[in-house]
Amino acid sequence: MNNEDDWEYSINLPHNPLAVGVARGALRLILRAHGLGELLVTAELLASELVTNAHVHAPGPSCLRVKRSEKWLRLSVWDTSSEPPRLPRPCGVDREEGRGMGIVEELADRWGHYSLGAPVLRGKLVWCELGGG
Template sequence: MNHGDDWEYGINLPHNPLAVGVARGALRLMLRAHGLGELGGTAELLASELVTNAYVHAPGPSCLRVKRSEKWLRLSVWDTSGEPPRVGAPAAGAEGGRGLGIVAELADQWGHYPMGVSRAGGKLVWCELGGP
């Protein structure tokens, strides 16, 4: 594995609807800087859904982490809610409720786990592009 291609960034985000756009823009810059602009559209959509989910369902701040290995790009969002994410079928005509369905469809893998006592509890929701 070429460790020059491995990197990780983290962005602390306030509980603010503008955080979604900030996260997308930062991710776009990261991917372009590392020559991965072709992943931008899908990765930005996935990050948007994860950050939006954190904003809608958690009362506090969140953190987007972006990690690249030789084999995959992982996006993860920590938030202050201990409730596990749910993929649901939104009611007809509903404006929201499709985010995790989009993540499940577009990501090669995704999941979540509770954070316990670290970082004030909460949970981490992650997804990967590439990989096994």
């Protein structure tokens, strides 16, 4: 049985630093269109970190998927690297990089990753969920 409030969008992103802003803008439009403005700030930050991580650590394109079920909002990013994401090492307060997955761990209700080794799609998928139902 499919709930009409369940939906999914996928946004293919080139390996370009501008892709992070494009992903954020698309996510804003999607969440506002579906009346989920209360999730916007947190979801936008999570998507930014996942897409930035893909851009920094993978040599190719990525894809942001935004999926809603009646109980949660899931953001996932596929990229071309098979290396799993790493949580940040302790670092000084003035360090600007390397904190993305720590932010994801702190803000998401759940998150994880898995490698893809299929002939058609290789790389990894990193996902996080926010309650919202």
